[in-house]
Amino acid sequence: GAVVSQHPSRVICKSGTSVKIECRSLDFQATTMFWYRQFPKKSLMLMATSNEGSKATYEQGVEKDKFLINHASLTLSTLTVTSAHPEDSSFYICSGLGGNTDTQYFGPGTRLTVL
Amino acid sequence: AQSVTQLGSHVSVSEGALVLLRCNYSSSVPPYLFWYVQYPNQGLQLLLKYTSAATLVKGINGFEAEFKKSETSFHLTKPSAHMSDAAEYFCAVSDMKTSYDKVIFGPGTSLSVIP
Numbered sequence: 001g002a003v004v005s006q007h008p009s010r011v012i013c014k015s016g017t018s019v020k021i022e023c024r025s026l027d028f029q030a031t032t033m034f035w036y037r038q039f040p041k042k043s044l045m046l047m048a049t050s051n052e053g054s055k056a057t058y059e060q061g062v063e064k065d066k067f068l069i070n071h072a073s074l075t076l077s078t079l080t081v082t083s084a085h086p087e088d089s090s091f092y093i094c095s096g097l098g099g100n101t102d103t104q105y106f107g108p109g110t111r112l113t114v115l
Numbered sequence: 116a117q118s119v120t121q122l123g124s125h126v127s128v129s130e131g132a133l134v135l136l137r138c139n140y141s142s143s144v145p146p147y148l149f150w151y152v153q154y155p156n157q158g159l160q161l162l163l164k165y166t167s168a169a170t171l172v173k174g175i176n177g178f179e180a181e182f183k184k185s186e187t188s189f190h191l192t193k194p195s196a197h198m199s200d201a202a203e204y205f206c207a208v209s210d211m212k213t214s215y216d217k218v219i220f221g222p223g224t225s226l227s228v229i230p
Contacts, residue, residue, distance in 0.1 A: 004158075107158050
């Protein structure tokens with residue numbers, strides 16, 4: 001199956017700083033990438049849909065100025081959590097959808113802890 | 116609007132016993148259905164998917180699921196549980212009209228396997 005990587009796997013930062021998370025499709029071109037947030041023992045909540053070369057589409061209730069998404073190439077999307085606060089601490093997971101597939105392939109996730 | 120329910124947030128089975136995880140969906144159009152597994156602190160791995168072909172779908176690790184339109188169900192089964200099957204399982208639905216369509220996840224079922 002297709003492989004998606006995320007970097008970093010874990011990050012701890014101070015409140016008020018910004019953190020960038022990278023999502024890469026390693027062996028396919030992801031025309032669309034999705035960013036999810038997962039709280040402990042909860043399901044995945046879709047944050048935004050990112051299409052290569054265009055602005056991301058955010059789900060209702062997700063602050064686009066706080067969670068900046070860039071999908072500059074067919075293999076890379078980034079999520080930047082700006083001015084992070086402790087309530088932003090969570091597990092962030094990305095997925096990629098290729099043009100010829102009907103399946104999302106998920107990255108391993110990034111554990112963000114904001115102190 | 117699409118939705119997914121998973122009956123039982125936690126299921127416990129003995130090693131070697133049948134695994135049955137329930138999933139019911141709601142969709143106004145023919146759905147695509149997925150089962151994903153998540154191990155602790157990891158991303159999601161696709162177990163199997165239904166995309167309007169055979170109603171009995173075989174996946175990895177001995178899992179299979181049957182699409183029953185009359186019951187709007189897509190239950191996941193495995194004849195004999197292994198200790199390594201202990202994880203969180205998510206059922207998901209999408210209508211996949213375009214590659215931008217969202218996948219809606221169920222709340223998840225945590226599977227425990229008792230030795």
